[in-house]
Structures are given as structure tokens and as C-alpha cells.
Amino acid sequence: MAWLPTLAAKQGEHLRADHLRYARRKTGTGALHCFVLDCSASMLARGQLALAKGLLAALFDRARNDRVEVALIAFGGTRAELRFGPAVPRWWNERWLAPIGAGGGTPLAAGMEAAARVLQSSARRDTARHRHVWLLTDGRSTQWPARPRHADHVTVVDFETATVRLGRCAALAEAWDAQCIDAHALLATGASAF
Known part of the structure; x- marks a missing residue:
């Protein structure tokens, strides 16, 4: 009033x-943060999916407080699906985060194609909006998709915890001219990533 x-x-x-x-x-800021979550079987090995979901809950709480729009795409098995948004998250985000499970292969290309569609739709509606893609993965994929065209900024959040690290997250980030950050380091910042 x-x-x-x-x-x-x-x-x-x-x-x-x-x-x-x-x-x-x-x-809020008029930004869109599109999170692309790896839900393949390898993300279950050492609790990476649980860590990713906790990180997402913290980031979505921050987005809600800042009134920033987010989208969540989950990919695993043979497909990718838009699980939330684009919208400003509400208090109930744990309800739709909790049922996300993991299993099967790592269809990274399908996940990035779904993100590209979300970003393209956002670009049609608002050309001035800043669009940020966050890929949360352990890098255990043989696919090497192109960087989403409408992304202004890309961050690859590395969840690799194996004794022998493959370093695919860092290599993918370098190929995409993106930022690569360790999941534990991002969690330590208190989700102040926006």
C-alpha cells in the first residue's frame, strides 16, 4: 500500500x-540463475547429491531473500527435466528438492540443452536480464556439450570426490570460459554466490 x-x-x-x-x-536484480543438477548414479557414491541438494536449498533461500528468479534442471539416466521455475523460490523449496533421486548415466548434453531452452525463453522476454548457469556435477560424463548460447556467466560446481580425480569439471569450465569452484568451497562461503 x-x-x-x-x-x-x-x-x-x-x-x-x-x-x-x-x-x-x-x-530484485532481474537476474536468472539456472541450476543444472547432475542426478546420475556417480553422484550417490560419496553423498555428493545430498551435498548438492543442501547447497541448492541454501542458494534458493538466498534467491528468495533477494527476489531473484531461479530455475532447476535435473538430469540423470537418459533424460533431463525442468523441476522448478523460472520463478522466485518460496519457503517450500525442500518439498520439491527432497524427491530428486539419482541413478543411471550422465546425460550432460540433455541437461545443457534444457538449460539452453530456459535461457533462450528468458532472452526473448527480457534482453537486458543477466543469465547465469550453474552446473553442479562430479564431471563423470563422456559428453562434452557446447556452452549455452544465452548464458552471460557459467559456473561449474565441482563435486568430484574420488581418490583419483579426473579433473573434467575444470577442463569443461576452461573450454566454456567459465568459473570452476569446488562444492565445499562454495558451501563454506555461506551461499553468498549471488
Whole structure:
């Protein structure tokens, strides 16, 4: 409610519905953060999927507080699906994070194609909007998809915990001219990534 304009419209009369004036709600930064979550069997090995879901919950809480739109794409087995958004997350985000399971192969190309569709749709609606892609993976994929075309910034969050590290997350980030960050380091920042 915009009280000063409402009182000015009222001008000493009894308050009526036609006197009411409303303030525009601030909608945040206008950014879109698209999270692409690896739900393949390898993400279950040492609890990486549980860590990724905890990190997502913290990031979505931050997005909710900042009124930033997010989207979540989960990929595993043979497909990728849009699980949330694009929208500003609400308090109930654990309800749709909890049922995300893992298994099967790592269809990274399908996940990045789904992200590209979300970003392209966002670019059509608002050309000035900043679009950020976050790939949360352990890098255990043989696929090497192209960087999403409409992404202004890409971050590869590395969940690799094996004794013998393959380093595919860092290699993919380098090929995409993206940032690569270790999942534990991101978690330590308190989800201040936005």
C-alpha cells in the first residue's frame, strides 16, 4: 500500500476503495540463475547429491531473500527435466528438492540443452536480464556439450570426490570460459554466490 498517495487521494473524505493507491513491489536484480543438477548414479557414491541438494536449498533461500528468479534442471539416466521455475523460490523449496533421486548415466548434453531452452525463453522476454548457469556435477560424463548460447556467466560446481580425480569439471569450465569452484568451497562461503 502506498499510504501518502492514498491519503492525498482521500483529501479529508472517508476512505473509499477508489482512494487506494498501491506501490510497485521491488522485484530484485532481474537476474536468472539456472541450476543444472547432475542426478546420475556417480553422484550417490560419496553423498555428493545430498551435498548438492543442501547447497541448492541454501542458494534458493538466498534467491528468495533477494527476489531473484531461479530455475532447476535435473538430469540423470537418459533424460533431463525442468523441476522448478523460472520463478522466485518460496519457503517450500525442500518439498520439491527432497524427491530428486539419482541413478543411471550422465546425460550432460540433455541437461545443457534444457538449460539452453530456459535461457533462450528468458532472452526473448527480457534482453537486458543477466543469465547465469550453474552446473553442479562430479564431471563423470563422456559428453562434452557446447556452452549455452544465452548464458552471460557459467559456473561449474565441482563435486568430484574420488581418490583419483579426473579433473573434467575444470577442463569443461576452461573450454566454456567459465568459473570452476569446488562444492565445499562454495558451501563454506555461506551461499553468498549471488
